[in-house]
Amino acid sequence: MEKMLDLARSLKCTEIINVRKELTEKSTNRPFKYLLVIDFEATCWNRNDPDRGYSEIIEFPCILYSVEGNKIISYFQQYVMPIENTKLSKFCTELTGISQQTVDNGVPLKTCMMLFLKWLEHIRNKYNVSIGKFVPNNCIFATWSDWDIRNCLKNECRRKQIVLPEIFTKWIDIRALYTKHYMRRPKGLLGALGELGLEFEGRQHCGLDDAKNTAKLVGRMVSEGVILKCTSCL
C-alpha cells in the first residue's frame, strides 16, 4: 500500500488521490488499540496586536492512550523555543501559562521533533505501538480539531524546512467525530466534556492537560459507541 501511496503523491492526479483516500480509509478501518493524542500550544497575540506573526509551537505534548484500557500509558512533553518571534506576548503567556523563561529553556522545533521520534521509537518497542509505515497500524494520532497538524505543524515545518514525518499524514479529529455522533457542535473541548457530564482536569490551554482531557473525552465517547476512525489526512 505504501508504494501505491507514493505513486499517488508523485502523480498528484485527482483520481489517484481519491484512490489514496480510499486506501487510507481501508487501512484505518479497524479498531485502534492506541491513540497518540497531541495538543500543541503556539505563539499568539491579541486580535489587534500589530506585533502578531506566524504561530510557532511552544509546547509539544503527546499522550499514548490505551483505548482498550481507557488509560494513559506514557507521555512526551517538550517546551519549544520560538525562532521567528522569540518574545512571547503577554496575551500568550496569560492564555497558555507558559513563561518566557520556559521557552527560552526549550529546544528548537527540529530538535523537539527528533526527541519526539526517539520517544516514539521507545514506545514502539515497549508497547508494540505501530503507526505510519509500520502496517497494519494499531495506533493513530488524535487531536481536538484539525488545526494542530493541518495548520500549525504542517505550516511551521514548511516555513522552517523541517521534514514532516510521514506518520503525521493521517489522524482522527475528535471534534469531528463528536459533532457527527452527537449531532451538535460543542463549545470547545470544555463544552464537549461538560455536555457528557465530565470535568476538565488541570489547566485549560496547557497542552499536556488539554491532551489528557481529550483522551478522557475519547474514553467516554468510545463507551457510548463512537467508532474511532481516521477522519483527516494530508
Ligand code: AMP
Ligand atoms: P488550545 O489547544 O485551545 O489551547 O489552543 C492552541 C493554540 O491556539 C494556543 O496555544 C494559541 O496559540 C491559539 N489560541 C487558542 N485560543 C486562542 C484565543 N482565544 N486567541 C488567540 N489564540 C488562541
Ligand code: MG
Ligand atoms: Mg488544542
Ligand code: MG
Ligand atoms: Mg491546548
